[in-house]
Amino acid sequence: MAPLECSSIADFDVGKTLGTGSFGRVRFGTHTGTNQHFAIKMLRKRDVIKSNQVEHIKSEKKILQTLSKDQHPFIVNMAAVFQDPCYIYMIIEVVIGGEFFSYLRNAVKFDNQTARFYAAQVVLIFEHLHSMDIIYRDLKPENLLLDREGYLKITDFGFAKIVPFKTYTLCGTPEYIAPEVLLQKGHGKGVDWWTLGILMYEMLVGDPPFLDADPIQIYQQVLQCKLRFTRSYDQDAKSLTKKLLTPDLTKRYGCLKRGALDIKTSHWFDDTDWEALLKRKLDAPIKPTLKSNTDTSNFEAYPEDVEKAVPPEFDGPDPFADF
């Protein structure tokens, strides 16, 4: 996807809401000049400032710009970014198959092969991100989308960060947070491999391994790290899951000398053809049904918001002046 010449939301026909996030919505949009379709992520500056997330949004933009140069097949590409008084707009490649989350919840759980197909793509995503010293920090089904062929695309780089070694700010999603993050002793690339373990488990069981309505209870379970597997959990998958959900960072797969290779060569992936996967030559287990390339029916219907945006308030200089 080539960068797009545009600097205003007026260059787009803005369509249906595809999803909502903490600071606004993501809408389907058509660039009127080129008739290309995009996902337009609109972030309300006011809310971003209010929840102290200006730095995270700036880093999201910077990381997406960096990543878009490589056009990784499993990472959303960003074509443009601009702002007006109320909003930041990120013009992102639209991933039309819908949310991975919805497919997983509808299926309740995935069979071994299906789970492996997606897990393998996540391995390649993290391998790529880590090679650039980027950690992602918020893997969960909610942040994965399916493209028209049924391959994954990871989205939402809100917590991604360029970290050569360690960083300290606690963030993530309660069910997916690694023990070293909770203990606040500094964390690095290892957190992503932990979240891969949680994702594998959630795909194969239907729920994540540490679960409670109360986050503190989840965190207690994480620190105790007692894993229970269902009978149907594949043995090789189980041994890899355990290697990933290892609190000891000198033992967790992915964090060791061989990096992602320990995971890629684990028995669960014995039959995975990594090159074919990266070239998207494998048959996807779920293929979204699409009538056209503007068919957004795989996304849920969201009530369109009618409220007017309010410009942000801030003391001192505009925090987005250099955006």
Place this chain on the structure above:
Amino acid sequence: MSEANKDRDTQAELHKYLVEKNINELFVSIVEAILLNRPENPIGFMANYLFEKYPEKTQRIIKSQDEQKMQSLGVECGNTERIASFIESDAESDCSSVNTRETVLTARRRSSDCSSAFSRESIGVNMRQLSAPQVPVRSQRRKSVCAEKITEDVVADSELKVIKKTEAEAARISTILKNNLFLSHLDEHQTKTIREAMFCVEKSDGEVIINQGDKGDNFYCIEEGLVHVFIDSRDCKGGRNKVKTLTSGDSFGELALMYNAPRAATCIAGGEVRLWALDRVSFNVILMKTTMDKRKRMSDFLKNIQIFSQFTEYELLTIADTLQDEAFNDGAVICKQGERGDRFYVVHQGTAVCTKSQNNGTSMEVARLSPGSYFGEIALLTSKPRQATVTAAGDLKCFSVDKDTFDRCLGPLNDILMRSIPPPLV
């Protein structure tokens, strides 16, 4: 009372209800949204609409319904209180109704805790059927959480507070910290620094310490007195239920040390109470400062070790991360001449004595090791027997790592050393 009067009363009551609960406006907004979107499935749409717009309210109803149903299914078992912690995310309206699903699943998990994995799966099916049609998929998305960023500059600039405490107070706080799952991993120095930073809060009978739904800032340890814990009741009448009473030696509110989340309960002083409090920013600053200092000290030690001189900064930090704290009492033997060794040590506090046995059976001191000195590095290369015996002279603290861990995290030391030797020219 006459029939007519009764009717009028009912009418008035209904009217009052309609006005109080703003029913009219609610329906207007729903119809408006429907007309704007013209959804295929208006019922699902309305459900979604309500979930989205009123996450807190929709969640409570579903929760209590779910709980009733679960009880009637008999899946509840064990301890369902949730009081040990005080933050419940449904207290804040901006967090969506994620918890709906979680509550359902929690009951599942709890039920599975006291039965086999098999019954967990079979109950799982029931619960799915129970919850699926009621809860729109969308309402179940999980929210991310995030703490405020503390920059390294802030950490470097901040002065750590030291608040005076008696010995008995200090000892009690240390015990509380040691027994807390989230704080028990801290080393001695960190525990001490945190203890020193804790400040005293005094409350008298009936005073609120934390309020359910408020933003969490402090973690508290009870020095003296009673604290009653209440959770707002979920029925429409409001009010709250007492769930627990905490006393001297107990602590509460640890989620506040992680990130800003609404409190899950209200805590009220029962009589005069003395508490020790710690706020999130101080806690984070202390943790960052002590962790970074320690890492720096370790890598400074490592940099000066001949065998590691070719290592990159990243590799040194990686080794630093594998090092474990080890403490030895006076006279303790750390390694013995002639035995196979698999650990490498750096002295970081105290003195160690190296001795070698002589042919005549006596042993002779060959070196005294002070902080920064190291021994056993050969163990990282080969499993040759130890060349000397090393004994602690007085209390001794070391950092150490074994060969297997080193090899796993950095690869064989041999390979790293070979990098600096140019390949043969053939």
